[in-house]
Ligand code: 5GP
């Protein structure tokens with residue numbers, strides 16, 4: 245962080261703090277926010293964590309979950325009042341204010357100090373302090389680094405450690421993606437040493453599926469997966485009717501796109517879901533094909549080079565059509581086979 249000394253001075257006295265994260269927060273967004281919140285509370289600050297929307301049930305075990313203010317569940321006015329009174333707003337795991345929906349304008353207009361902690365590409369310039377690098381696998385890793393930079397490593401307790409560990413575990417795809425650096429293992433080793441229960445966190449995040457979710461996975465794999473061999477691409481198109489049939493809840497489609505990417509030879513995977521208000525899209529790739537660029541250019545989105553998302557206001561069928569036509573446009577990048585590790 246540039247001007248770390250000024251930041252240290254600022255938070256050396258009690259502040260009214262708001263922490264927010266991207267909408268439909270994942271384990272990294274929520275874990276980094278709740279981990280930071282707990283630390284700042286221990287330092288004597290008054291902290292409110294605001295999520296723009298609800299999130300998956302498999303994250304509700306995190307310490308501090310019960311106090312999270314869900315903005316779009318009737319808490320708009322309350323949140324605005326808290327922001328008006330706040331001294332500082334921390335924005336975690338997103339770097340573009342459009343990622344927090346209507347809350348974005350409120351944060352943009354706020355006159356208090358803004359702090360960005362994030363690892364997504366191409367950040368918007370709205371914060372007074374930034375701890376931002378795409379070198380970090382997870383925002384939770386950056387929160388760990390920040391607490392250490394502030395000289396407070398010994399204040400990280402088991403609750404903070406487990407929330408941060410969950411963020412790093414999921415954003416590295418369970419230590420599988422190319423962002424899994426030595427630093428990731430060092431940080432996670434430290435979190436384990438502090439007492440984070442690694443096996444408990446993995447069980448709570450990955451192995452608490454509802455029967456509906458598992459059956460939906462079977463249905464999607466059997467009925468909705470399409471492979472475009474010539475472009476080394478595989479994708480799912482899920483209708484609103486499909487979601488209804490399997491009683492789909494927030495979080496139930498998370499991870500599905502990875503099954504498309506797991507097919508041998510596939511280098512580009514997508515998940516297109518009709519969320520009624522828009523078609524929401526998830527993109528994943530292996531190697532050089534940048535899904536961040538693909539999402540930014542074609543679907544009002546962004547993210548990381550190998551994991552990004554976007555949206556489309558067309559119907560699902562029209563979106564599938566547009567997506568398939570785009571594959572032709574990107575054929576120079578998609579036609580050649582994936583590099584193997586022979
Ligand atoms: P997911 O596919 O898991 O929702 O998201 C993958 C990555 O892309 C995450 O890092 C997420 O923050 C980012 N992402 C997802 N949707 C969008 C979007 O609509 N806009 C931007 N800028 N990033 C997104």
Ligand code: MN
Nearest residue numbers: 272337382383
């Ligand atoms: Mn993240």
